[in-house]
Amino acid sequence: MLTSLHIENIALIRRLDLEPSAGFCAFTGETGAGKSILIDAIGLLCGARGERELIRSGEEFALVEGVFDYPAHMAKTLEELDVTDCEDGVLFLSRRLTADGRSTAKINGRTVPLSKLRETATLLLNIHGQQDTQSLASAEKQRVLLDLFCGNEVLLEEYGRLYGECRALQRELKERKEKAEDLAERRDLLEYQVRELKQAKIRPGEEAELTAEHALLANSEKVTENAHQAYDALYGNDLSAMAQLKKTMQAVNRLSAILPECKEYFTRLEDVKAELTDIAESVYPYTSDPENTAERLTAVENRLEKLSALERKYRTDEAGLAEKLKKASADLALLQNCGEDCLQLEKELKEKGALLKEAAKALRQARIRGGETLSARVQEALAELDMPKVRFVISVTEGDATPTGMDEIDFSVSANAGEAPRPIGKIASGGELSRIMLCLQCVLADVMQTPTLIFDEIDTGISGKTNEKIGRMMAQIASGGNTQVICVTHAAQLAACASHQYRIAKKEENGRTQTEVLLLNYEERIGELARIMGGLQVTDTVRKAAEELLRGGA
Numbered sequence: 001m002l003t004s005l006h007i008e009n010i011a012l013i014r015r016l017d018l019e020p021s022a023g024f025c026a027f028t029g030e031t032g033a034g035k036s037i038l039i040d041a042i043g044l045l046c047g048a049r050g051e052r053e054l055i056r057s058g059e060e061f062a063l064v065e066g067v068f069d070y071p072a073h074m075a076k077t078l079e080e081l082d083v084t085d086c087e088d089g090v091l092f093l094s095r096r097l098t099a100d101g102r103s104t105a106k107i108n109g110r111t112v113p114l115s116k117l118r119e120t121a122t123l124l125l126n127i128h129g130q131q132d133t134q135s136l137a138s139a140e141k142q143r144v145l146l147d148l149f150c151g152n153e154v155l156l157e158e159y160g161r162l163y164g165e166c167r168a169l170q171r172e173l174k175e176r177k178e179k180a181e182d183l184a185e186r187r188d189l190l191e192y193q194v195r196e197l198k199q200a201k202i203r204p205g206e207e208a209e210l211t212a213e214h215a216l217l218a219n220s221e222k223v224t225e226n227a228h229q230a231y232d233a234l235y236g237n238d239l240s241a242m243a244q245l246k247k248t249m250q251a252v253n254r255l256s257a258i259l260p261e262c263k264e265y266f267t268r269l270e271d272v273k274a275e276l277t278d279i280a281e282s283v284y285p286y287t288s289d290p291e292n293t294a295e296r297l298t299a300v301e302n303r304l305e306k307l308s309a310l311e312r313k314y315r316t317d318e319a320g321l322a323e324k325l326k327k328a329s330a331d332l333a334l335l336q337n338c339g340e341d342c343l344q345l346e347k348e349l350k351e352k353g354a355l356l357k358e359a360a361k362a363l364r365q366a367r368i369r370g371g372e373t374l375s376a377r378v379q380e381a382l383a384e385l386d387m388p389k390v391r392f393v394i395s396v397t398e399g400d401a402t403p404t405g406m407d408e409i410d411f412s413v414s415a416n417a418g419e420a421p422r423p424i425g426k427i428a429s430g431g432e433l434s435r436i437m438l439c440l441q442c443v444l445a446d447v448m449q450t451p452t453l454i455f456d457e458i459d460t461g462i463s464g465k466t467n468e469k470i471g472r473m474m475a476q477i478a479s480g481g482n483t484q485v486i487c488v489t490h491a492a493q494l495a496a497c498a499s500h501q502y503r504i505a506k507k508e509e510n511g512r513t514q515t516e517v518l519l520l521n522y523e524e525r526i527g528e529l530a531r532i533m534g535g536l537q538v539t540d541t542v543r544k545a546a547e548e549l550l551r552g553g554a
Helices: 035-045 072-080 114-124 139-150 153-185 187-200 206-218 220-236 241-258 260-287 293-314 318-384 430-443 464-478 522-534 540-553
Strands: 002-010 013-018 024-029 061-069 090-098 103-107 110-112 125-128 391-402 405-414 452-456 484-488 500-509 512-519
Touching: 002 035, 013 035, 013 512, 024 035, 024 464, 035 061, 035 090, 035 125, 035 452, 035 484, 035 512, 072 114, 090 114, 103 114, 110 114, 114 125, 125 430, 139 318, 139 391, 139 405, 153 187, 153 318, 187 293, 187 318, 206 220, 206 293, 220 241, 220 260, 241 260, 293 318, 318 391, 318 405, 318 430, 318 464, 430 452, 430 464, 464 484, 500 522, 522 540
Parallel strands: 024 484, 024 500, 125 452, 452 484
Antiparallel strands: 002 013, 002 061, 061 090, 090 103, 103 110, 391 405, 500 512
16 A cells, blocks of 8 residues: 655645555545645656646656555566565655656666556556546456456466467467478479489588598699608618617617616617607508599599589588488478378367367356346445446457457446446546446455555535445445555545545745645544535534534544
8 A cells, every 4th residue: 555655846746745544545625725736646656647737837857756565465466567676565666757758767766667667556556536437448457357356267267278278279280381381382492402412422521531532632643752752761771760770779778788777768769669660551551552543533523523512502511411401301291291280280279279168158157147246236336325327237248269268348337217338438427437436446345456546536526425425435445454545535524434534735835835735633624524514614513513424434
């Protein structure tokens, strides 16, 4: 609920700090004192359009800040909205409007889009005023209210699960068919590519091997000549490195008999001998000319040109050719199996669709039953508010599939006897809308979870007796301790039912008029109620009547 409200520079309000009490709070005051300004300021905090005209004359900005306590059940919803940094179940909302038309919204000190401020504020409070029709005119809002009343959580969850599965199957089937159509158009090309690449018999690493072999074959004479020279120098005659090494090893061996420390040299020379032997053996195969060198060179060059031509054609490398063959083969296999796969998906979709329709039917029946009960209870509540001729009708008819059912839900009202019910957003009186919303709040008190309800001049155009009934209904809604009700009113009978009363008044300070809000004690409440009842002439009789009214309301 709203625990603290700070307003700066909005119309007549220069600076106002207010801590609304829990329960039912009534705000009263003379016409023009600023009651509507207070509602406008709260609306701005809730994400309403910020008009520069709201900024107090001569000021550069307007600011509204609110502190809200929110119930534990709301934590998950706030988390889904990415509203973080909440401490001890408290939310801080802020809206700043500057003279150049810029608007800044913040939640817990973090700047957020106005849409997020609006979504968050909707969870915390609802404002019902003379111009407010959207909260009840919305088909989604009506559905939510009805489902809350019916307790349709389990049915909605089951329907939602099946709806999601059907949508997933529909998407997959559509993608398969579109893929099949695309592949069918490319069938000839795919078959040609598979045939060509298979015939090429591409082997990973072949191109590198062929390139190395080509270098050897193209330089075979030089290779043979240099290999001979290397082998002969290492191993081929009495003057070779190996022959000289043997003589050296014999001399070192004899030397080690005299000088034992020379044994290490002999061991090291043995390592040199092994290394030279290995090099000679590695070089020796290159001392002979390969057979059919010219033919093999031609074959290697032809193969490299074939691979290069394919790579140019497909604009890729050797690895890419192998991947291209794999992909084209997979697409052909998919095309061959697509018909059977689509038939299987269509079968699954049909079966799942039948289950979805059954779930939708169960949900519709629950809504129809609940709608009849809710309509009757709202009708009773309206009668209590002296609106016996107003008919409230909830219709549930079959519609298109949506994530929340296959129903079209409509709240309709007939304001006068003999008139056909019309959509609730099209009835003439904003006051009637507010009273209908009040009745819904009363009937749905156990399931509606909005912490703060604000009613702006709900008493317009109705009698004192009815205002008292409205006041008692508001007190009933607030009595559970979970809902704070704030009502701006001109009616003494309504205000007398509140647990707390505030007076909105104008005063002049430093030559300028500004609005202030005062929490009234018992005696002050009597005086304010007497002013409302008596106008300019507040007699003892009027004051006594006000006191009796307050005792009766309490």
